[in-house]
Amino acid sequence: MAIYKLKLPKMGEGVIEASITAWTKNVGDRIEEDDTIVEVATDKVDSEVPSEVSGILKERLFEEGDTVKIGETFAIIETDKEVETEEIIQNPEIKIEEETKKVSIEKVDEHQRETEKISLKNADRFYSPLVRNIAKSEGISAEELEQIHGTGKEGRVTKNDIFKYLENRVGTKQIEKKQMGTTISQPTEIESPSGIVMENGDEIIEMDRMRKLIAKHMLHSKQTSPHVQSFVEADVTRIVNWRNKIKDQFFKREGEKITFTPILLYFVVKTIKDYPMVNIQLDGDKIIKKKNINLGMAVALPNGNLIVPVIKNADQFSLVGLTKKVNDLAKRARENKLKPDEIVGGTYTVTNIGSFGNIAGTAIINQPQVAIMALGAIRKMPAVIETFEGDMIGIRQKMILSHSYDHRVVDGMLGGLFVKRLAEYLENFDGDMDI
Numbered sequence: 179m180a181i182y183k184l185k186l187p188k189m190g191e192g193v194i195e196a197s198i199t200a201w202t203k204n205v206g207d208r209i210e211e212d213d214t215i216v217e218v219a220t221d222k223v224d225s226e227v228p229s230e231v232s233g234i235l236k237e238r239l240f241e242e243g244d245t246v247k248i249g250e251t252f253a254i255i256e257t258d259k260e261v262e263t264e265e266i267i268q269n270p271e272i273k274i275e276e277e278t279k280k281v282s283i284e285k286v287d288e289h290q291r292e293t294e295k296i297s298l299k300n301a302d303r304f305y306s307p308l309v310r311n312i313a314k315s316e317g318i319s320a321e322e323l324e325q326i327h328g329t330g331k332e333g334r335v336t337k338n339d340i341f342k343y344l345e346n347r348v349g350t351k352q353i354e355k356k357q358m359g360t361t362i363s364q365p366t367e368i369e370s371p372s373g374i375v376m377e378n379g380d381e382i383i384e385m386d387r388m389r390k391l392i393a394k395h396m397l398h399s400k401q402t403s404p405h406v407q408s409f410v411e412a413d414v415t416r417i418v419n420w421r422n423k424i425k426d427q428f429f430k431r432e433g434e435k436i437t438f439t440p441i442l443l444y445f446v447v448k449t450i451k452d453y454p455m456v457n458i459q460l461d462g463d464k465i466i467k468k469k470n471i472n473l474g475m476a477v478a479l480p481n482g483n484l485i486v487p488v489i490k491n492a493d494q495f496s497l498v499g500l501t502k503k504v505n506d507l508a509k510r511a512r513e514n515k516l517k518p519d520e521i522v523g524g525t526y527t528v529t530n531i532g533s534f535g536n537i538a539g540t541a542i543i544n545q546p547q548v549a550i551m552a553l554g555a556i557r558k559m560p561a562v563i564e565t566f567e568g569d570m571i572g573i574r575q576k577m578i579l580s581h582s583y584d585h586r587v588v589d590g591m592l593g594g595l596f597v598k599r600l601a602e603y604l605e606n607f608d609g610d611m612d613i
Contacts, residue, residue: 180256180257180258181236181254181255181256181257182230182231182233182254182255182256182257183251183254184215184229184230184231184251184252184253184254184255185249185250185251185252186218186227186246186247186248186249186250186252187227187248188248188249188519189218189220189225189248189518193220193248193518194247194248195220195245195246195247196218196219196220196225196245196246196248196308197218197219197220197243197244197245197246197306197308197309197336197337198216198217198218198240198241198242198243198244198245198246198252199217199218199219199224199242199243199336199337199338200216200217200242201215201216201217201238201242202214202215202216202217202226203215203216203235204235205235205236205237205238206234206235207234207235208233208234209229209231209232209233209234209235209255210229210232211229211230211231211232212228212229213228213229214226214227214228214229215227215228215229215235215253216252216253218246219308219337220308220518223516223517223518223521224514225517225518229255231255231257232257232258233255233256233257233258234255234256234257235253235254235255236254236255236256237253237254238252238253239251239252239253239254240252241330241334242330242336243306243309243328243329243330243334243335243336243337243339244306244330244334245306245308305323305334305335306334306336306337308337309335309336309337309340312337312340312341312344312387313340315387315390316340316344316384318340326339326340326343327339341387344384386481386483388483388485389483392483392484395544395545396542398545399542399543399544399545400542402545403543403545403584403585403586404584404585404586405540405542405543405582405583405584405585406582406583406584406585406588406590406593407540407580407581407582407583408580408581408583408590408593408594408596408597409538409578409579409580409581409597410578410579410581410597410598410600410601411576411577411578411579411601412576412577412578412579412600412601412604412605413561413574413575413576413604413605414556414575414576414577414604414605414607415574415575416605416607416609417438417441417575417604417607418438418556418575419609420607420609420611421436421438421441424436424613428501428613432498432501432502434501434502434505435505436501437501438530438556439475439504439530439533439553440497440500440501440503440504441497442528442530442553442604443473443475443489443492443500443504443528444495444497444500445600445603445604446473446526446528446551446600447471447473447492447493448603449596449599449600449603450471450493450526451471451493452599453592453595453596453599454467455467455587455588455592456548456549456583456588456592456593456596457471457525457526458525458548458587459525459546459547459548460546460548460584460586460587461546468525470490470491470525471491471492471493471525471526472488472489472490472491472492472523472524472525472526473489473492473524473525473526473527473528474486474487474488474489474524474525474526474527474528474544474547475487475488475489475504475507475508475527475528475529475530476527476528476529476530477507477508477511477512478533478534479511479512480512485511485516485521486521486524486527486544487507487508487510487511487516487520487521488520488521488523488524489503489507490523497613498613507520524544524547525547526547526549526550526551527543527544527547527549527550527551528550528551528552528553529541529550529551529552529553530553531552531553531554531555532553532554532555532556532577533555535555536554536555537554537555537557537578538554538578538580539552539554539580540552540580540582541580542582543582543583543584548583548584548587548588549581549582549583549584549588549593549596550581550582550583551579551580551581551582551597551600552579552580552581552582553577553579554577554578554579554580555577556575556576556577557575557576557577558573558574558575558576559573559574559575559576560572560573561573561576579597579600579601580597581593581594581596581597583596
């Protein structure tokens with residue numbers, strides 16, 4: 179029998195730790211390779227961690243609510259599989275080393291807590307970075323945090339504990355106001371610290387964690403990049419006719435629906451290859467020209483929030499492959515099943531606002547990228563058609579392309595030529611193309 183140390187894998191760029199939200203296996207359970215063993219949460223996304231080997235779960239080194247560093251051992255599995263020497267526990271002292279490591283991590287976390295705006299110097303409990311970040315963003319004081327009932331190890335506050343507390347927080351505040359003789363249900367107008375006057379019937383809705391992250395990200399982008407927009411109207415009649423012609427056949431053959439999104443993304447990628455200087459990032463005064471084209475696609479979630487999964491190396495996909503990838507990422511995004519590394523590393527983003535019936539819009543750049551394309555709704559429009567016999571009026575399928583770019587590094591010529599080239603690709607689409 180060999181003893182395998184299961185370590186927390188890399189969870190995406192910029193992620194150095196994760197909090198355990200739930201164990202899916204108990205000590206003594208049989209585990210097959212790729213079985214989910216634990217669920218974790220980072221500041222970016224929740225995720226499942228599979229086992230790398232088959233065997234028996236011998237020990238869980240952390241409890242729910244604990245924080246684990248990337249690359250740190252969090253479980254011990256007894257397995258018959260041959261493993262590398264460095265993964266085998268040679269003697270019982272390893273366990274002591276693990277415990278010592280946990281104590282060291284808690285000391286590091288204690289030092290980090292001292293630098294947080296929320297002062298926890300007098301706190302008797304350990305708080306994970308995730309819990310501290312949530313408390314910080316929600317404006318929960320150290321004293322208030324101490325009052326939250328913890329269900330984790332040794333009474334620690336878990337992510338679920340603090341979310342449950344926040345759900346009841348608004349109601350608690352209203353009760354406190356009522357006891358003081360001022361409630362929103364009273365006809366008296368109440369002015370909030372932000373200057374908003376609360377009137378009878380107004381409802382207070384607390385932002386969830388994702389909405390706060392989005393708000394912070396959008397504000398940062400507008401403060402960082404001077405946004406400029408260029409617009410082009412494209413005639414996509416050929417694409418509409420071609421899709422209508424092949425969509426049933428495509429679904430029958432591939433078992434997938436082909437929407438306009440992957441078709442449009444396919445030509446965005448071609449345009450990026452023509453103008454690679456929009457596929458860059460800015461680091462101070464240094465321009466980083468990205469080799470890979472990692473295309474972000476904005477997806478609206480059922481709760482109204484937005485997430486941007488990334489198609490890595492999008493230029494290596496055929497139209498069929500891109501269609502399958504788009505459908506898969508969009509489906510798993512709406513089901514909250516994306517992996518952490520599937521929402522990072524984007525170099526250019528596309529948002530299809532036409533799916534909401536919008537004809538045009540000015541999107542906010544997804545930092546640290548320098549440009550984003552907004553695709554408007556496809557509409558039947560009267561248009562002048564040039565023929566050998568002269569001009570005539572006809573009905574064409576049109577859409578507006580809106581290109582937002584960072585004017586620090588992308589000038590109007592580059593930003594304008596980029597969206598113009600994309601329109602040319604769409605308008606010259608081969609309606610007889612096989613797929």
